[in-house]
Amino acid sequence: MAAEDQQTPLKDTPLEEVVPDVPPAEAVGKHAAAADEAVHAAVDQSAPAGEEATPAPQPKHAAPVEQPAPSAPEDTHDEPAAPEDTTQPQEPVNAPGRATIPVEGRAGADATCGKNAFISWGARSDVGLVRSHNEDSFLIRTPCFAVCDGMGGHAAGEVASSIAVETIGEKAPATADDTLLGAAIEAANQAVIKGAEEGRGKPGMGCTASAALIDGNRMAIAHVGDSRIYLLHAGTLVRVTRDHSYVEELVDAGQITADEARVHPSRSIITRALGSDPDMYADHFSIEVSNGDRVILCSDGLSSMVPDSEIESLAVSSATPQQAADNLVSAALTAGGADNITVIVVDVLNDGVAAAARKHSVGFALRVVVAMVLVAVVVFGGIFAFAKNEWYLGVDGDTVGIYQGIDGEVLGISLSNLVQTTAVEVSDLPANVATQLEHGGVRVDSEQEALSTVESYRTQIDAEKTKAAEKAAEVTAEGNPTGEAAPADGTQTTESGTDSGADSANGDTATTADTTGDTTQTNGGE
Numbered sequence: 001m002a003a004e005d006q007q008t009p010l011k012d013t014p015l016e017e018v019v020p021d022v023p024p025a026e027a028v029g030k031h032a033a034a035a036d037e038a039v040h041a042a043v044d045q046s047a048p049a050g051e052e053a054t055p056a057p058q059p060k061h062a063a064p065v066e067q068p069a070p071s072a073p074e075d076t077h078d079e080p081a082a083p084e085d086t087t088q089p090q091e092p093v094n095a096p097g098r099a100t101i102p103v104e105g106r107a108g109a110d111a112t113c114g115k116n117a118f119i120s121w122g123a124r125s126d127v128g129l130v131r132s133h134n135e136d137s138f139l140i141r142t143p144c145f146a147v148c149d150g151m152g153g154h155a156a157g158e159v160a161s162s163i164a165v166e167t168i169g170e171k172a173p174a175t176a177d178d179t180l181l182g183a184a185i186e187a188a189n190q191a192v193i194k195g196a197e198e199g200r201g202k203p204g205m206g207c208t209a210s211a212a213l214i215d216g217n218r219m220a221i222a223h224v225g226d227s228r229i230y231l232l233h234a235g236t237l238v239r240v241t242r243d244h245s246y247v248e249e250l251v252d253a254g255q256i257t258a259d260e261a262r263v264h265p266s267r268s269i270i271t272r273a274l275g276s277d278p279d280m281y282a283d284h285f286s287i288e289v290s291n292g293d294r295v296i297l298c299s300d301g302l303s304s305m306v307p308d309s310e311i312e313s314l315a316v317s318s319a320t321p322q323q324a325a326d327n328l329v330s331a332a333l334t335a336g337g338a339d340n341i342t343v344i345v346v347d348v349l350n351d352g353v354a355a356a357a358r359k360h361s362v363g364f365a366l367r368v369v370v371a372m373v374l375v376a377v378v379v380f381g382g383i384f385a386f387a388k389n390e391w392y393l394g395v396d397g398d399t400v401g402i403y404q405g406i407d408g409e410v411l412g413i414s415l416s417n418l419v420q421t422t423a424v425e426v427s428d429l430p431a432n433v434a435t436q437l438e439h440g441g442v443r444v445d446s447e448q449e450a451l452s453t454v455e456s457y458r459t460q461i462d463a464e465k466t467k468a469a470e471k472a473a474e475v476t477a478e479g480n481p482t483g484e485a486a487p488a489d490g491t492q493t494t495e496s497g498t499d500s501g502a503d504s505a506n507g508d509t510a511t512t513a514d515t516t517g518d519t520t521q522t523n524g525g526e
Contacts, residue, residue, distance in 0.1 A: 092319035094327065101333040103326050108134050113322040116142065118352070119214055122322025123344040124329045128301060129337030136299050136342040137161035137207075144172040144181075144213045145344050147227050149299040151273065152205035159201030160275050164188040164209050176215035182222040182284030185209045185274070189224075192275035206275030209282070210241060210297055214289060216352035222284040225273050228303050230311065231287070232294035237312035240287060244272035262304050293348040294321070298328070301341035305332040321345035383410060391450050392416070394441035400424040400457065402450040407441050419447065422454050428461045 094100075103109065108127035115121065119142065127134040135150030135157030148164040150157025164185075171184035188209060196203050208225025221229055226243040242248060246269035247261040261267060272280060289295070294315055302311070306328065314331060318324035324345040332341045386406075394403050396418060405416025426434050436442055444450045 092323055094317075094323075100327075100330040101337075103330050103333070110134075111322070111325070112140060113320075114140075114142075115349070118216075118350045119143065119346055119348055120321050121145065121344065121346045122320060122325045123342075124322075124325040125342040126301075126329050126333065126337070126340070128340050129333060131340055133158065134340045135161060135207075136301070136340040137165045138297075138342050138344055139165040139169050139211070140344065141169045141172070143215055144169065144211065145295075145297055145346060146209060146211035147297045147299055147342050147344060148210075148274075149208040149225065149227050149301070149340070149342070150205070151207055151270070151275075152202055156202035156205035157207065159195065160192045160205040160207040163191050163195045163200070164207050164274055167191040168209065168211055172211070172213060173220075176213050176218035176220040176286055178220035178222060178284040178286045181211055181213055181220045182282040185211060185222045185224055185282040186280065189274040189280045190278065193278060196275065204275075206273045208270070208299070209274055212295055212297060212346070214295070214346065214348065216356075217288050217290060218286055219289045219295065220284070220286045222282045224280065224282045225270055226300045226303075228296075228298055228300070230296040230298075230308075230315075231289070232296065232312065232315045233290075234292075235316055237296075237308060237315060239308065242283070244283075245270055259307065262307070267304060289348050290351050290353070291348055294324070295346040295348070296324075296328070297344040297346075299340060299342040301337075301339035302328055302332045302343055304339060305335040305337070305341075315345070318345075321347050380410065383415065390416075390443070391445065391447055392441035392443045393437060393450055393453060395426055395437050396421050398426055400426060400429075400437060400454060402447065402454065403441065404447070420451075422458075424454055424457050424461065428464075429457060433457075 103111075103124060103126060106126060109125065111122075111124040113120075113122035121140060121142070123138055123140060125134060125136050125138055133154055135152075137148045137150065137158065139146035139148075146165055146168050148161035148168075150159070150161035152160060165188075167188035168184045171180075171187045173180035173184070192206060195201055196205055208227040210223045210225070210227040210229050211221070212229055213220045219231075221240060223229065223241040224244060226245045226248070227241075228239060228243070229241045231238050231240050245267065247256065247264045247267045249271070250256045250264070251258055251261050256264060274280065296311070296315060306314075310331060311328060314327045315324055318327050322345070325343045328343045328345075329341050390404070390406050392403050392405075392407060394401055394407060394416075400422045401418050402420040402422070403416045404419050405414075408415050426437060429437070433442075442453065444453055
């Protein structure tokens with residue numbers, strides 16, 4: 001297939017020859033992508049002088065154009081309805097001005113794409129322009145992706161690569177564990193060797209393997225051979241794998257440059273691959289990825305034909321992973337397509353960092369709340385435990401009560417409870433004791449001490465009452481020395497012990513006597 005098609009002049013050329021029909025893409029393999037239906041635009045040709053202009057024929061894939069029917073006159077007072085927006089979102093297209101070989105509809109091609117909440121991907125594999133069959137295989141089993149480039153010729157390389165991707169898919173871990181991913185590639189090596197021994201394929205067959213597993217913001221990588229994995233971060237392309245090839249060793253030794261390695265005669269010599277050495281080991285490591293990063297896995301059919309600078313340019317300018325994969329395959333075909341070309345492009349949509357931060361914040365808040373609750377429980381538990389061992393005397397209505405705990409409340413919960421009531425009246429106690437009982441109570445060390453204190457209160461009150469009674473009796477005894485009972489008629493007794501009636505009689509007698517005396521004296525005087 002030529003890299004560029006010969007242009008045919010438009011003048012005096014029938015429209016059907018100028019705009020040929022584009023056949024739909026042929027589905028090859030289970031991941032083959034359906035080609036978009038092409039719609040040709042009509043081209044107006046000027047009629048030669050002296051001839052009538054004939055209308056251009058209708059394109060075969062164009063939809064028939066319907067003439068709008070005349071509409072009935074509408075009420076001028078009604079506002080016209082807003083036209084319905086029927087514009088369909090369009091797939092991004094490449095900018096014009098670049099001559100490339102289209103990848104849609106090519107025989108021996110395979111493509112697939114998809115996405116989930118965390119990543120989106122697109123892949124394309126092409127036989128190239130030189131080889132007659134495609135020995136590459138690729139794996140898309142999210143979140144694991146792999147590219148294997150078969151070696152050994154027809155009925156060998158494709159068998160080895162297919163065995164490898166099948167085994168990697170079965171053995172790959174569920175998380176970004178690069179050690180387990182490397183072990184999966186090493187298991188694939190054993191499977192390829194065993195397949196050759198059992199007659200699947202041919203002896204000496206082998207393949208490369210480059211696998212990546214993306215889990216959140218971590219990407220595990222395992223690698224053997226000269227297939228590559230690139231990371232496009234913030235517009236800069238970085239190759240994260242090292243080729244296991246002879247020319248890579250020359251580059252590392254400084255004997256040739258990376259551009260010279262792409263055209264070196266010994267560029268196909270692989271120093272490590274699957275299918276030859278049972279003790280083969282895979283390079284494996286993990287790196288961080290973030291939102292907006294683009295991961296590219298490819299066989300050497302791309303990296304040997306297209307320099308890294310152009311891979312970076314195409315990866316940056318492509319809007320979707322599938323468009324990036326198509327553009328990279330097209331660039332390799334345009335550069336010559338000397339080998340099978342397989343490209344997988346994965347975009348990181350959500351690395352989970354923000355969700356993890358929110359989860360951490362929520363978890364931290366929950367831990368703080370739980371800690372506060374535990375502290376409160378410990379504090380309150382300590383308070384209640386302390387209160388349980390405390391005793392005091394307080395007021396229970398009009399009498400003294402025995403309480404266990406502390407006089408007070410926490411969050412409306414009383415820290416004490418009434419254990420026993422007594423018959424001791426608060427009003428019978430001294431004023432200072434009564435005040436102390438009413439304001440905080442009288443603290444005691446135990447219930448027995450509380451009972452003893454109440455008993456002392458009772459004894460003190462009884463003693464005070466007895467003393468008051470004795471004093472009252474003494475006062476009574478001083479007012480009635482003879483101990484006679486008071487008269488029944490209610491006359492009051494004076495201190496001399498005689499009643500008031502007697503005093504009155506005596507008084508009258510004395511007055512009479514005085515009068516008599518006076519009379520006698522007068523008579524005597526006479």
